[in-house]
Amino acid sequence: MNLCSNLPLADPSLPNLGSSYVLSSLKTIHLDGHFNFDNIYHAANDFGNRHHYLPSAILHPKSVSDISSTIKHIFEMGPATELTIAARGHGHSVQGQAQAHRGVVVNMESLQAPKTIVHTGKMPYADVSGGELWINILHESLKHGLAPKSWTDYLHLTVGGTLSNAGISGQAFRHGPQINNVYQLEVVTGKGDIITCSETQNADLFYGVLGGLGQFGIITRARISLEPAPKMVKWIRVLYSEFSIFSKDQEHLISFKNSFDYIEGFVIINRTGLLNTWRSSFNPGEPLQASQFNSDGRTLYCLEMAKYFNPDETHIVNQVIESLLSELSYIPSTLFLSEVPYVDFLDRVHVSEIKLRAKGLWEVPHPWLNLLIPKSRIHDFAKEVFGNILRDTGNGPILIYPVNKSKWNNRTSLVTPQEDIFYLVAFLSSAVPSSTGTDGLEHILTQNERILDFCEGARLGMKQYLPHYSTQDKWQAHFGPKWEVFVKRKSTYDPLAILAPGQRIFQKATSFSWSRILA
Numbered sequence: 001m002n003l004c005s006n007l008p009l010a011d012p013s014l015p016n017l018g019s020s021y022v023l024s025s026l027k028t029i030h031l032d033g034h035f036n037f038d039n040i041y042h043a044a045n046d047f048g049n050r051h052h053y054l055p056s057a058i059l060h061p062k063s064v065s066d067i068s069s070t071i072k073h074i075f076e077m078g079p080a081t082e083l084t085i086a087a088r089g090h091g092h093s094v095q096g097q098a099q100a101h102r103g104v105v106v107n108m109e110s111l112q113a114p115k116t117i118v119h120t121g122k123m124p125y126a127d128v129s130g131g132e133l134w135i136n137i138l139h140e141s142l143k144h145g146l147a148p149k150s151w152t153d154y155l156h157l158t159v160g161g162t163l164s165n166a167g168i169s170g171q172a173f174r175h176g177p178q179i180n181n182v183y184q185l186e187v188v189t190g191k192g193d194i195i196t197c198s199e200t201q202n203a204d205l206f207y208g209v210l211g212g213l214g215q216f217g218i219i220t221r222a223r224i225s226l227e228p229a230p231k232m233v234k235w236i237r238v239l240y241s242e243f244s245i246f247s248k249d250q251e252h253l254i255s256f257k258n259s260f261d262y263i264e265g266f267v268i269i270n271r272t273g274l275l276n277t278w279r280s281s282f283n284p285g286e287p288l289q290a291s292q293f294n295s296d297g298r299t300l301y302c303l304e305m306a307k308y309f310n311p312d313e314t315h316i317v318n319q320v321i322e323s324l325l326s327e328l329s330y331i332p333s334t335l336f337l338s339e340v341p342y343v344d345f346l347d348r349v350h351v352s353e354i355k356l357r358a359k360g361l362w363e364v365p366h367p368w369l370n371l372l373i374p375k376s377r378i379h380d381f382a383k384e385v386f387g388n389i390l391r392d393t394g395n396g397p398i399l400i401y402p403v404n405k406s407k408w409n410n411r412t413s414l415v416t417p418q419e420d421i422f423y424l425v426a427f428l429s430s431a432v433p434s435s436t437g438t439d440g441l442e443h444i445l446t447q448n449e450r451i452l453d454f455c456e457g458a459r460l461g462m463k464q465y466l467p468h469y470s471t472q473d474k475w476q477a478h479f480g481p482k483w484e485v486f487v488k489r490k491s492t493y494d495p496l497a498i499l500a501p502g503q504r505i506f507q508k509a510t511s512f513s514w515s516r517i518l519a
């Protein structure tokens with residue numbers, strides 16, 4: 001195992017408490033749950049399968065006070081120890097963000113309390129544990145005919161994990177990301193304080209934590225906004241061979257109220273057989289023409305749309321879809337339709353997970369790259385990246401879809417491009433272990449670097465989503481005008497920089513001064 005180091009800067013003038021003393025001191029904390037000091041290796045891995053930082057202990061909390069007591073204990077030890085603490089949701093980060101080298105990892109899924117409670121009424125919501133998986137929240141809220149409004153493409157992620165980033169999917173153009181669909185949080189800060197926060201109560205902490213990369217506190221409870229859940233989904237795919245027409249149609253669809261309920265898209269480069277795999281689950285609008293369609297290895301752009309409905313509305317929803325499709329300029333023979341239950345639509349990636357796991361292809365390295373590109377530069381980006389840097393999309397899907405910034409609350413810690421409309425572009429690559437070819441890790445990482453270099457050189461105004469940087473200067477550049485507030489919040493809520501060390505923004509330092517960082 002490659003155990004990289006993210007060790008803090010030690011100040012030789014301060015006494016350093018020995019690691020065995022520190023660990024045995026953890027055993028003195030009164031807990032409802034327990035620590036594990038032996039079975040810790042899985043916490044040194046994540047979905048990315050590239051970064052491995054071994055912790056000293058895993059906390060399996062049974063209560064919020066377990067988390068608070070542990071953080072307080074570490075905080076009160078002060079700068080004399082290197083001990084840090086990382087909440088681990090479902091460990092689906094790709095660059096060690098939920099790991100803590102020689103620190104304590106909090107297994108958030110052990111925190112079962114409070115149980116998900118759904119509140120019906122005019123403004124329905126669910127109170128959920130920060131360690132709850134979105135798939136479980138979906139099932140629980142569906143019992144009341146309700147569901148959250150904004151999703152990720154994959155639901156086996158925790159509330160705390162996605163709210164620390166943003167939670168973006170095809171509903172974000174309308175509802176904003178998941179961080180915009182939360183009424184209230186309970187947070188344990190880096191000093192061990194348990195604080196309830198919302199738009200009107202401790203708002204600075206509330207907005208700081210949303211998109212805050214775990215830097216200001218551990219989310220132990222969240223109040224998630226719900227809406228009436230539909231039963232069924234019309235799921236539609238159409239193809240384009242011109243990027244400009246594809247993106248124009250996408251931008252058109254996100255611009256008005258009665259549009260589709262979900263809008264995404266993806267790129268297909270040099271993939272002749274791909275359409276055949278759809279045909280098992282999607283029906284062509286015009287079977288004969290569709291069967292004759294041949295991509296000839298061209299670069300294609302697939303617009304993916306969904307409209308929610310209940311069975312008694314089938315007739316009307318068909319009319320609405322027909323009208324919406326008539327406004328689009330896709331290649332006519334490439335209309336593919338499917339009708340699936342709402343749950344199956346939302347949980348669609350899990351089906352792929354099961355298949356990939358069966359083939360041993362889920363636990364491979366995932367050198368993912370997620371970018372937010374301003375609308376005004378998306379054509380430059382597409383031309384260079386899809387037309388020049390990438391030769392094919394055989395290593396995994398590349399998603400691309402626009403969202404409206406007006407639906408995104410600018411007060412959160414999330415950093416986005418300046419413009420009103422920007423695109424999420426997600427390169428979701430899987431690497432074949434030990435391959436040295438174009439499907440190998442090195443090749444994909446080099447390609448990622450070329451994409452990042454192009455964005456920087458061409459000054460696209462790109463921002464990374466699920467960001468990862470190796471120096472504080474780069475973090476500062478990422479946050480731009482938000483950096484000062486971010487650092488101030490860190491000094492207020494986690495002054496010893498104990499939390500989420502795997503993000504590598506701040507190091508638990510024994511002698512750093514906040515004024516130096518702000519200077």
Ligand code: FAD
Binds near residue numbers: 047097130153157158
């Ligand atoms: P972890 O990886 O466990 O943690 C992520 C970070 O949050 C860490 O820094 C951790 O310390 C911190 N953290 C975890 N829990 C808490 C908490 N309770 N309080 C405070 N901090 C906490 N993202 C999207 O936006 N849209 C998508 O469609 C999407 N699809 C994905 C599909 C797959 C297959 C995968 C693997 C990831 C996808 N993601 C997507 C990315 C995903 O949202 C992030 O990786 C997210 O962090 C994973 O959640 P997790 O529960 O596994 O968090």
